[in-house]
Each structure stands twice: as C-alpha cells, then as structure tokens.
Amino acid sequence: MSDLRDTIKQLNSARELALKDPALYPQIVSGVQAVIGPERPVELRRWGADFLAESFASPVVSAEEKQRMCLGMLDLLKSYLNRKEERGEEEDWNVVKSAVQCAASVYPLVFRHTISNADDKETWAKMASMKSSILRRMDTAPGSMRICCIKFVARVVQVQTPGLIADPRRPEQNETSLALVPRDHAIIPPSNLEAEASGLLDRLLGVLQDNIPDALIITATLNALSPLVAKRASISPKILSTVLSYNPLTLANAKMEGKDKIAIKSMTRTTMSFLNNVLKRTQHPALGPRIHQQVERLRHSLTEVFSDQNPLKRPAPDEPTDGLSDDKRQKLDRDAEAGTTPLQQQYPPLPPGPVSLAQLFTLTNDRAAAGFHVEAIPQHFVAQLVPPLLASIDPTQLDAAINVVRARYLEIQRQPPPTVVQTSGEEEDDDYDPMTGFGDAEQAANQIDQLPPLQGQPELAIASFHLPPPPPLTEHERAEYSETAKERLFGALQRLDDEARRQGKKQGVEREKGFNRLAATGGEDRDGWIALLTRLVTRPTFDVNQENDNIKQEGDERSLTKKGQGTIDLPKILREAFHRYIMDDWRRRIDVAIAWLNEEWYADRLLSKQREDEELSLPNYTHLTLSLLDSLIPYLDISDTRHLIRFLSEIPHLPTEIFSRIEKLALDPERVQLCTQTLLYLIMLRPPVREGAVDCAERIWRGNADARASVGGKILSKWRPDVLVEAEEGKLLGEGVKEEG
Template identity: 35%
Template sequence: MAEGDVAVKDKIAQLNQARSLVLQDSKFYPDILKGILPVIVAPSSVIELRRWGAEFLAETFSSPLLTAQKKQELALTCLGPLMTLLNELETGILKNVIQCSSSIYPLIFRYICHNKTDVGIWQQMVAIKSKILSMLDTGAEGVRLACIKFVQRIILVQTPGASDPRLVDKSEVSLTIVPLNHPILNIHALEAEAHGLLDRLLNVFQDGKLDAPIITAILNSLPALVKGRAAISNKILNVLMAYNPIAIAAKSTVFKERFIARSLEKTLRMILTHLARASSQGPHATKIQQQIQRLLQAKSEFSIEVPKSNKRVMTASDTDSVKRTKYARNDEAEYTPTPPPPAIQVHPSNGTTYKTLFTLTGDQALSNFDVSQLPIDMAAQITLATMFSVNQEALEASVAAVRQRLATLVAAAAKIPAASQPQAPQLDDDDDDYIPAEGGSTAAPPPRAGADRVVYSEDSDDSYEVKDLIQTTAESKAAAMDLVKMPDLSPVQVQEACEGTLDRMFETITTLDKPGKKERAGFGRLAPASWDRDSWITVLSRLSTRGLSGIDADIQAVATENRMHYETLSSQIRQKLYLYIMGDFRTRMDAAVSWLNEEWYNDKLQALAARQDEDITPLEPQYAKWMAKVMDGIFPYLETTDRNIFLRFLSELPAIPAAVLGNIRGLCLDPERSNLGFLAFQYLCMLKPPVRQEVLDIVEELWHNHNDVKNSARKLLVKFRPHIVGLPAKEPAAGAAGVS
C-alpha cells in the first residue's frame, strides 16, 4: 500500500509539471491533453488521478490562453472521457466535469451546425447532457449548483439571439446560427427544451421553499439570460418581480428560514437593481423600481426574531412594583407628572462627577447601565423615540433640576477659602448665556466665565470631577490661542486634493435617484435648493466656467515659472463632466444641456470683458470645443429611436457650431440613420434661423453629389431653395421677410 501511495504521488507530481508547462506556453495543450486522457480514465486509475484529471479539464476549457477554434478541436476528443468521469460518485469530480461540459457545449453545438453529417459527436453530447440533467434534482448540493450553470448555458445556446445583424456577436452561439434545413438539429425541439429547462429553474420561486444555495445560484444565472435573450426576458422579469422571500418567511416561526429570507431578499434586490440600470429605457424599468421599493418596505417591516405568542401573565406583585408612566403626545391628553429626581449631595470636593450631576433616576441598576455597550443604530433609535414622546413639562422639570444642582455647586465653590481656590476672572460681555432656573433662588450667583469648559486628564476615564469644571484658572481664560498657519499647498497637491473631491462629487451624483418627470423650474434652477442631480450639475458647471478662474490662474503662473505643465482644475471638471455624460447620454442629456449653456454664457462674458478692457486677455472659447466633443461621442451610438432626445438636445443649445453640422451631414449619408439626419436639418432650418443658410448649403451639396440621398435633400430644397431644383422661388409671406 505504501509503494502504491508513492507511485500515485509521483504521477501527480509529473502531472503538475505538465500543467506548469501548458500554463507557460499554451501550444502544448493538445499534446499534453491527449497524453493525460488515457491515464485518468483507465479502469486501473485511482481516485486521486481522476480528481486531478477532472480539475485539469475544467481549467483547460475555461483558460483564456486558448482560442475558440483550438478549444473546439480539443473538445471533440474529450467527449468520451467526460462521459466516463460522469459515472463517478465523488462530488468534486462531478462538479469539475459538469463545469467542463458547460464550457464545451456551445463549442460542440457550433461544430454540429457546420458539420451536418457528424451524428456520432452530437449523440455523445446529448448523452452527456441527459446525464447531467438527471442530477439537477437528485445530486448533491454542489453538483446541483454546477448543473444550474450547465442549464443556463443550454438555455443561452438553444434560444434565438439578436436578430439585428449590427448587434450580433460573431462569437455568440444561439439558434440563430442553425440552418433551417439542418438534418440533426431540430430548431423547434431545441427551443422547446430550452423553455422547459427555464420553467424548471423558475419553479423554485413558486414552490414556497427557501433553499438558499439553489435559489441564490438560479438568481445569479438569470441576469445573463435577461440581457442576452430578449425572447425570454419578459417571462423571467415577471417571475422575479412577483417573488418576495420576505412574504414567505413572515409565516414561518423558524429562525433559520427568517434569516435566509433576509439574505435572499438582498440578493434579489441587487439583481433587480443591476437589471434596472442595464435597461433604464426598457419597458420594465418602472416596474422593476416599484418592486425594489416594495422589497425595501417589506424588509423594514420584517424582523429576523421569531415572534413570541406566549407572553407571561403579569401578577399582582408586578403591578405594584412596576410603575408605567404614560406620556401624552398632545396637549389635550391627560398628563401624569413624573416623581421629582432624587436629591444628591453635590460639592466640589466630594467627588461629584458628571454622571451624578445629570442622573435623574433613583434606580441604581438603571443608573449603572453602560450605554456605550449599545450599538450606535439602536442608541440613535432610542434617542429619537424618546425625544419624540417626551412631555414638555417633564423636560423642563429635569432641566431645572440639573440647573439647580449646578447652581448649588457654584455656591459651594464660592465658600472655599481664597488660598485654595484661584480667583475667578470677571465676566466678559459675551458670557451671557446663563439662564437662571425657573422657580429657583435668585441669590445663587451664575457660573463663572469658563465654567462650560472641561479639563481632561490622560489617566481619567469618565469620572471628570465637576470641581475641575468650576475651578478654571483666570490664566487659561485669558490665554491667547495662536493658530498654526498651515503651509501653502503646491500645485500638485492642489490638483490631487481637487481630483479626490471631484471623484466624491461624481460618486454622489451617480448614486442619486433618477429625477422623475417634473415641471421646469425656470429661473429657479439657477440656484440649487434641493441638491438633487441637477443641482450638483449646476454647481460643477459653474465651477468649470467661472468658479476656478483665480485658482487656475495661480496654477498656470507657477507652471510657467517652473516650466512644468499642470492641468487646470476647470479642465479636469470638464473632462469628468464629459465622461459622466458619455456613461449614459440618453438619460443624462439634460446635464449636457445645462453644462454647455454655462460654457456658452461664460464665453460671451469673457468676450465682453475683453472688449471693454484692453488689458484683459480673453480665455480660449470652450463651448464649440466641448460641444463638438460631446457630439463626436454620441453620434456613433445614435439610433432612429433617439429622434426626440436628439432634437430636444439641438433645440436647447444656444448655438450650433460648424463641426456639429458636419456630424449631422454624416448621419444623412448613413443608410440606417439618414432620416434622422435630414429631420435634424429640417428642424434647424425651421427653428434655428442663424444656421439656416449653412444647413441649406450642406443640403444643396448633398443633392448635387450623392444620388442615394437626393430625394431627401430635395424635400428641403423645395421648401427653402426651390430654384436649386428648378422650381420658381416662392414669395415670402407678409411679415416673414425678416425671418429668413
């Protein structure tokens, strides 16, 4: 037995050397894989070798070092060994084999699409698929989790992909690549099988059970199906939006199930949030947000603790010993006064502490309770609830009692001999914050100046004596406080600090909820009040245009002196604004409009100041530069469905630079988006008179030189330049002569 163990260890050591070799150079994969397969599937091989072989196969087909074509060639040689390893009983081997099968299933499917006569390969793959699907409900937990990943891959492969040729990924495998007359692959049967497997996965959300690992694995596998397969996305989203684990666990009295429900609710909410961000313009975006709000509401009303139905009956002795004071929340309700706080002997020399000064209860156990042991959230909730329910009369009585105690301490301190007590300074004009206690004695002198300060010692904990509060020396009151002047920051440090601040500001903007449909604020939007996303954009736009001019000037002066380049802070803000808008330009077009209008207005102010004062050097105009950059960023992604967004964007811009007109000309020459380009030109001709002649010059050039758009260009020319197309010029309407 010992010799056998040594031999197995030697073989595994040799196999590990082979693995290191292929990790260094992937060209050795075919030779080493062909040499390893007979060893790991031999009847005489031990379980350690099979376990190593299954792990190596999973690594091979998930490695990014191999191309898809090379993986497909290797997959054809591994079907037999995979079927052999699926007969093992060990969970670790089965998990790796199923993971490997998930990787090679799309490869074999693509191979069969192009090799219609290789029936044997497809029969082997079908046998592997049937074996794995049989373990989906009966296997060990780890095996079932691997089977869920395999089922997800089958559904992706056996359902139609994107139908638009522009959106099709050539590396994607779906029913779309299967020929209609394929002799082996039946499109309808494969799609029906995929829908059946999808129903098996979704049934877990309807059986009322809380199997956390299985449900979590299925939840994590669904986003790829929703985003990649439009044909089944509606079904999946409807099931997810109807599922609420909190509602299932609310009926349970088992702590474990209630705890699992909280975990599943968080996972479900994160997935719905991810899907809502991925399809912010989709038809289900509003419903998903509503479901997220419902989950948050259910979570706030749900407690992990098991509700107790059996309560102890209060006895007569409990009734006598426990006094429950009811506080009314309105002035009309009856108020039961609280008993007066217990009297304490306060004296500066008897060790009186803040604790004894402010303690208003006679319960020794309650007064000795360490509040610092409570979690911060719980302490905050208790404090807020107490402040909301406290009675005004009780609060005033408690404050008066503490004032009386403090006045007694001050009076006692005044009787200490002058030799042992430093002389108190005279009251300053600003020491008028003392208010005598209501109903208290007016003979008690007010606290001396500096009585609101505390002298802390390093070896003390929470027993700061009140006599330290009272016996504050006149020298500490009169001592001047000289603040140390902070060193000036270098331009590099200023830039680093500002970059960190900008990053935090944009993180705040991205976390804000998408603003709902609301009325325009008019001039009210010029001053941010609600601090929503629009307010932050306004602040950043003002900073980039006018708010940092002085700081940028200092930075440029230092850069000129040191012959070094420092990027101005305004340029940093503009670049971050541009990247923010490009992140999702369809929903952030209003932010682009706000920013570019500020840039245009600032350019006008700079030009006006330069005309009025010859000593002022106008800065480089920024509006045309960033307007063209924004347009260059969004034009490659514009679709015909973006008509309303694009036209609204053009309508709210103060000026249309020539570079933007050139971009729209490119749209006109795009066969897919030509209508959008000419629609934009028509809008500019009708409602933007300053650029009308430039637009018509471009349309005229298109009519002369491009036959494929000649008809579209002719429609505009007939209306605005009929003589170009051989029609008589139209008489301008009365009162419209100055419009053109």
C-alpha cells in the same frame, strides 16, 4: 518501477506548473495525453483521470479554452469508461470515478460545440456513448462512484432543460441550455433531449421517493438538485414538491444503531438546509409558508425522535415537592431551633451610595438570580407558576422579607440629601440639569464665589498653537481624490434625475433662471444642481489670484497644486464627465447640454473682455460645441429633428464649422430631410446665421444629387432662386448643344 516513479514525479511537476500559470493548461493537457493513455499502467491512468477532472473543473481556465481542449480528450475519456467493452480488461474504480467527474464538466462544452457545428456527428456520438456508459453504472456502482454519477446526471438535466436567455444578440455569453438549440437541429433535436432530461430528473427524484437509507446518496442527490432549483424555473416546482414530501425520519425506529442514527440525522439536516436555502432565495413566494412549515416540522420531529432515543448522560435528581432538599431542610430546622436570626445576617445589606429600585427588593446573594430578567418568561407561564409558588411560601419567611424591605425603605428616607460638595466629585450625567435635584442653584454659586482665591501660583502664559501642515499628496492620491469628487458630484445629479423621473414635474415656487441665478439656492432640485455644476465647470477658466496676462485658456494646464508637484486639470476632468453624462441619455438631457454651452459661451466672453481682445474669441465654447455635435451625429435620425433644431437654435453662437457637419450629415439619403428642416429653421428664425445656412444649402444642392429636390424646393427657390435659374439655363444650353451635334 523506478521509471514509473520518475514519470509520476515529472507529471506532478507539470501539474504544479499549470497550477501556478493557468495559461499552460492547454500545452500540458495535450502533452500528457500520450503518457496517460489507455495502454499505460493503472497508476498513470489514475493520475491522468484525476488531472483531467481537476483541469476541466478549474475556474481559472476560460470556457473557450476548455472547449478546445475537451475535443481532443473525448477518445481518452471514452477509453477510461468503456475499458471492459473495448479491451476486455477489468476496470479500475478510481479511474472510472475521476472520468465520470471529468465527463460532468465536459458535457456542457461538447453540447455547445455541437450546437454551433451541426455537421460534427462524430463528436456528439462519443459523448452519447460516454453518457450511456455512466447511466448504466448509476444504480450498481459503489457509493462514491454513484455520487459522481448523480452529479453527471444533474448536469445533463441542467443542460438539456431550457434556461434563461440574458441577451439574444450574444448567444456566446448565455448559459448553455436547451434554449440555445435550434428546433431543426440535425444532431440534437430539442424534443428528444427535453424528454430525456425529464426522464433523468424522475430518476433523480426517485432516490427521494424510494426513501433509501443511504445518507451519502441522499445528500449527493439533494446537493445536485439545489442548482437545478436555482437555475431552472421550469422544473423547480416539481423538485420542491418532491423534497417537501420527503421525510427521512420515517426510517427511525427503536432498534437503530449508532450508524443508523447518524445517517438519519444527516439526511434530516441536509433536507432542512436545502429548504432553508430555497427560502432565502425566495424564488417561490407561494411555497414560502409551506417550506417554512416543513422545516419547523422536521426540526421538532428530529428533537422528539432523538430525545427519546438518547437519554441524558446523568439523570436529573428527584426534587422534593416543596423545592427544598433534605440538607437545606436540616439547616433551616437548626436555625429555627436556635431562635430568630437577625435580618441583617439572613439578607444582604444595601450597597453604599444611591440605591436603585431593583437593589431595594433584592434579597439574595446569587448574582445569576439577581440579574435574571423576569420578562424573558412568557406571560402565560408566569400566570401558571405564580399561584403555586405563593401557596408554597412559608408565611413567616414572607413576613420577614417584607419587614426587611420596609426597613430598607425607611433607612433610605432618613438619609439626608447629597450636598453640592458631595456631588461635585461625581461623574457628570448626560441628563444633568443644574436647576433641578440639588436645591437652590444661586446658593451653590454664592458658595463657590466665596472660596479664597489661588495665591502663590504664577500666571500661565498660553502660547498660540498651530496645527502642523498636512503631508503633501502624491500624484496617485490627487488623481484618486479628484475621481472621487467627480463621482460624488455626478452621482448626486444622477440621483436627482431618477427622483425627477419618478415624481414627474412638481408644482412649486418659480425659481430665477438665467445668468443672474444663484446656483447655491435651490440646489436640492435638478435645475439648481445643474446650474451649480455648469458654473463649477466653466468658472475655473479664470485664476482669481493672478493678473490678466496669466489667464488660462483651453488646452493650458490648470493645476490644483504648485508647479512641480503634479497637475490635475480640473476643468478638463469635469468637462469630460459632463460630456459622458449628456451622451448617456442625450434625448432627455439636451437641456443640460444647452445650459452647459451657454455657460461656456458666457465664460469665454468674460475671458475675452478681461483680456481686452479686439476680436471675439470663443475657444472653449467652439471646441466643446463641435465635439458634442460630433458625438450626437451618429445617433440622429429623422425622428430627432426637433432635438437637433432645439440644440442649434438655443445655443448662443453657431460656429461656421457646424455647417460642414450638416453637409456631411446630408450625404445620408435617409437624413436629407433632417438637414433640410434644420437649415430652413435657422434661415427663418435665426437671421445672424442665415447667410451661412443658405450657403450650406447651396453646397448641398450642388454636391448631392439626392438632396436637390428637398433643398432646392424648400430653401433655394425662396432664398437663392438665381442658383436654380442658372442651373436650368445651363441644362437647356447643354441639351441644345446635344441637338446641334
């Protein structure tokens, strides 16, 4: 016995290690397999079944890791479930219950393994044997085990019913369902599995249709059906139809005991919760009114059934017809015999100060009655209550109450209006108007001016006040604030893109375009925001607070803070964001790329002029143009000819390195025509780069045999025919040498 306790203590220590570090689960599961085997004592088998159920239900272990672990555990689970058939020994219900829970978690993993391994019949045979054992116990097992069996059956129905395919290209990321099984699968044919799932679903719904009085089974069934309604649209109408037809209150009768009443209440409320959850998800808008009607019917029926069954603990006293008890009647009679009582003693006096209309008509000291809002009572109830109440009121009391209200009103009218001095100490109201309500404003101002001046008090010298400087930002805060500012800038641009795409091109006032445009005007539209962002990206190239010799170039540190406090390269951050924004949808945003590069070229020109460079230097523009073109090249095909031509024709300057990119692009036989048309357009309509484009075409013609026909016929034949003539002469000379030889 001591050895058994020590073993369980060691197993608990291993379990605690796995809970602290989920990466240890595979090692611990494989390590305890020999300790919790079928030949071990029942205490170890109970611990093993509970640990396996906990391990395969743990959300912190990945599905791939669980799938690898479960393949080695199937024999052990099968021995737990089939102990009586295999060994002829009595089964322990706790072991079997935990094994069923573990089987419910393992079934989708084995199913996915079988889909990918059509030749592994042994694994699926073990799972099928376990499934048959569990289904045989479903109707005869004790209550707690039946709940586990219901969970397993619901999982089988969910797996063997077609589900939604989120991404057909990534089957490993889709939910495990019958939709992943090929039609010609050798081990698990989809038609047989779908028929079996339909039969098991009918078996689950039969629990509701038979109207059994077991609240635990009904609750477990409804909880198991809820995920099926949410994840399997093909069978959800059938489930909802059955649940809508189920009414647990039909079991209620006059001879119910306390346990039966609790069971019926529990089943009714569980059914209402099930339908309310479906109504919140609104996956079935056509059934929405019917679901709402059924929920209200169950709620009212539950109230009616149990309000008659369970009377109140203390019965309400019998009220007299006139609303007065004997004690109150005796007191009123004594007051009447003593003579008339002053009205001030019967009704509360008015409070001091201004009086509201509600206080004027309040004739009771009961705060609850005075604070009750009569509009809370429906109008049809008021119409029914007021006539009998008026008929039951004593005329003498009604006349006395009217006289009290009249006296209050006359007293308020006789009070003088408040003066300026009286109102000066009161709190200022939000709607106060000095020209209304208190007489002549000029008279009040004159009275204030006539007040004696303050004497004997020294003049107060008001010193200047300066706020303390803010604390310095940390490097992390600077990076975080820069990232937030960048996201807000480009988030607004994305929102304007979406609005422009929805509304199309609007007819409006033509705004000024080009370098002279003010970016701040028209910032509410997409073009204005793009102009603002492009100039925000390019203008930090200049440091307006320093001299010409300290102007920053591409690659230098443009710090937002003083040296030594950490630097943030604002232009670099914004340029990277611009690059990502353009590449997200480059065909639609090619105009943004052109506008950006134009601003970069203009900024580099100003920089070169300010530095008085003899040679034109465009460091930022050249680097960004080539970088953007390198990002575009992998996505270009023959249908993108107009996009490439537009890009190369509208940017202000073509670096010579661009032609080397076009040469490499022409190595793809499918994109030779794209390169040819682009070069031809540049040669014909962009004379400054004509010589470089013709040289590029000649290099393509000489180095790429697949492009000779296209490049030679369209470009070299007109712009450099001597190359073709030279090649033809060399070809003829070579043929002549061969003939002489």
